[in-house]
Amino acid sequence: MDNVILIGFMGVGKSSVGKLLASRLGAPFVDLDTEIEIKNNMKIPEMFEKYGESYFREKEKETIKEVAGRKNIVIATGGGAVKDEENRKIFKDSGFIIALTASPEVIYERTTAEENRPLLADLSDNEKRKKIADMMAERKSFYENADYTVDTGELSPMQVVEDILHWLKMRRG
Ligand code: S3P
Numbered sequence: 001m002d003n004v005i006l007i008g009f010m011g012v013g014k015s016s017v018g019k020l021l022a023s024r025l026g027a028p029f030v031d032l033d034t035e036i037e038i039k040n041n042m043k044i045p046e047m048f049e050k051y052g053e054s055y056f057r058e059k060e061k062e063t064i065k066e067v068a069g070r071k072n073i074v075i076a077t078g079g080g081a082v083k084d085e086e087n088r089k090i091f092k093d094s095g096f097i098i099a100l101t102a103s104p105e106v107i108y109e110r111t112t113a114e115e116n117r118p119l120l121a122d123l124s125d126n127e128k129r130k131k132i133a134d135m136m137a138e139r140k141s142f143y144e145n146a147d148y149t150v151d152t153g154e155l156s157p158m159q160v161v162e163d164i165l166h167w168l169k170m171r172r173g
Contacts, residue, residue, distance in 0.1 A: 003095030099146035
């Protein structure tokens, strides 16, 4: 099996879907953000705060290079990993790229329920909505370049997994 790489904006469900998908495929699951935190012994919000976003992006790239070389795994990427051209090429060479999407409103609700996202922290409601819209627009073309896309807005993680499994089965024959 090639790797299965989940891409998409913050809050689309990459980590929860990835975990379930991996267990259904009987494959190891790697969450890139978690891997970055383990390797660097530091939580991502702390890394942003202490060293800034560009330092995080360096660490993200290092981890992507390492993880994408493994075989037969499911990878959940961080929402901004696709901004980098080299990362995009590594993902393409590593397996099937599946994009998860959701509307800005759904993203807003989901990311407001959790507090581990430095890029959306310390903003008023309006600022946060604007930032989500701006970042989604900036990244749209990268997410659209996937092999397959699932809108997760109205689906449970299990339903998303069923959809992906169906596609993988058809794709692989
Ligand atoms: C980021 C998304 C986060 C994490 C970091 C930056 C982004 O991952 O990698 O905070 O640039 O969109 P999730 O998409 O898992 O929230």
